[in-house]
Amino acid sequence: EAQVTQNPRYLITVTGKKLTVTCSQNMNHEYMSWYRQDPGLGLRQIYYSMNVEVTDKGDVPEGYKVSRKEKRNFPLILESPSPNQTSLYFCASSLVGVDGNEQFFGPGTRLTVL
Amino acid sequence: KQEVTQIPAALSVPEGENLVLNCSFTDSAIYNLQWFRQDPGKGLTSLLLIQSSQREQTSGRLNASLDKSSGRSTLYIAASQPGDSATYLCAVCDYKLSFGAGTTVTVRA
Numbered sequence: 001e002a003q004v005t006q007n008p009r010y011l012i013t014v015t016g017k018k019l020t021v022t023c024s025q026n027m028n029h030e031y032m033s034w035y036r037q038d039p040g041l042g043l044r045q046i047y048y049s050m051n052v053e054v055t056d057k058g059d060v061p062e063g064y065k066v067s068r069k070e071k072r073n074f075p076l077i078l079e080s081p082s083p084n085q086t087s088l089y090f091c092a093s094s095l096v097g098v099d100g101n102e103q104f105f106g107p108g109t110r111l112t113v114l
Numbered sequence: 115k116q117e118v119t120q121i122p123a124a125l126s127v128p129e130g131e132n133l134v135l136n137c138s139f140t141d142s143a144i145y146n147l148q149w150f151r152q153d154p155g156k157g158l159t160s161l162l163l164i165q166s167s168q169r170e171q172t173s174g175r176l177n178a179s180l181d182k183s184s185g186r187s188t189l190y191i192a193a194s195q196p197g198d199s200a201t202y203l204c205a206v207c208d209y210k211l212s213f214g215a216g217t218t219v220t221v222r223a
Contacts, residue, residue, distance in 0.1 A: 033211075043203070043213040058210070090157060103148060103211060105158040 002027045004106035006091050012112045013081055021076045021109050023091030031094045031101070032074040033058065034066065036087040037108075043090070049074055081113045116141045118206050120214035128222050133191035135217045137204035142182045149178055149189050150203045152216070158203065162189070194221045 004025045013019055025032065033048035035058075045058030049068040063085055065077040074093075078085060089109045094101040117140040127133060137147070146165045150158040162171045162178045164187065170179040175192040191198055201216040 040215070042215045043205075045210060048210075092158075101146075102160055102163045103205070104160065105150075107157040108155075110155075 002104070004091055004093055004104050006089075006106040006109050008109060009107065010110050012114065014114050015082055016080050019078050019081060019111075021078075021089060021091075021111070023074045023076065023106060024072050025074075025091075025093040025104070026072065027093065027095075027104065028071065029093035029104075030071070030096050032068065033092050034064070034074070034076050035090045035092065036060065037090060038087050046076070046089075081111075083113050085111065086113050087111060116144075116206055116208055116212040118204060118212050118214040120202075120204060120217050122217060123215065124218045124220075126220040126222060127194055129194060129196060131194055131221075133189075133194050133198070133219060133221075135189040135191075135202050135204075135219070137187040137189070137206075137214055139185045139187075139206045139212070141208060142185050143208055144182065145207045147178075147180055147187050147207065148205045148211075149176075149187075150205065152201045152203060154201075161202075194219075196221045196223045 007022045030051045034046040035043045037043045044060045046064050047066040049055045055066050091106040092103050094103045119138045121136050148163045149161040152158050164171045164180045177190045180187045199221050201218045203216045205211045205213045
């Protein structure tokens with residue numbers, strides 16, 4: 001089944017404890033991205049990747065890191081999480097870029113930073 | 115900067131009624147517009163993708179129109195069912211994807 005998977009789905013952590021949220025897609029998509037969704041603010045893009053080893057900042061990149069060493073994986077790294085990073089996170093992918101291409105989303109990761 | 119607005123924020127209708135959801139955007143230079151459905155605590159499911167050269171797209175009971183010149187898209191859901199209850203998001207693609215805040219729909223049995 002074609003899909004985007006994320007792990008973990010739920011995570012409660014404490015301030016400053018490094019964490020990684022994994023994202024994987026099995027559709028051979030070149031473009032992958034991370035979003036966060038907050039009440040009243042909607043979905044905002046954190047980082048995106050046009051292809052392997054090519055990443056760029058989205059609208060709200062502060063406090064996050066990403067890497068794209070393989071086409072199928074695009075992990076999101078929080079080196080020192082803070083409470084304002086408590087949010088619902090989504091990974092998405094599409095065949096090639098966003099223009100003209102349908103975006104597929106993962107199921108989401110609900111992160112709570114205490 | 116692209117601004118995407120969805121009105122109304124919430125909608126409650128009896129089963130069987132047709133739904134009309136609106137999406138407006140400020141910059142008409144877009145590649146495409148995509149409608150998504152989001153169930154509580156779940157991910158986004160793609161419903162329809164309209165390319166900038168298209169006026170509408172249809173899938174089953176769903177029909178989406180696009181008027182780039184006026185910066186509007188409308189999602190029609192015919193003969194609504196309780197299972198249509200969800201939040202519907204539109205996303206506009208220029209050089210990136212910009213989302214509206216969504217319309218939360220409740221279909222009463």
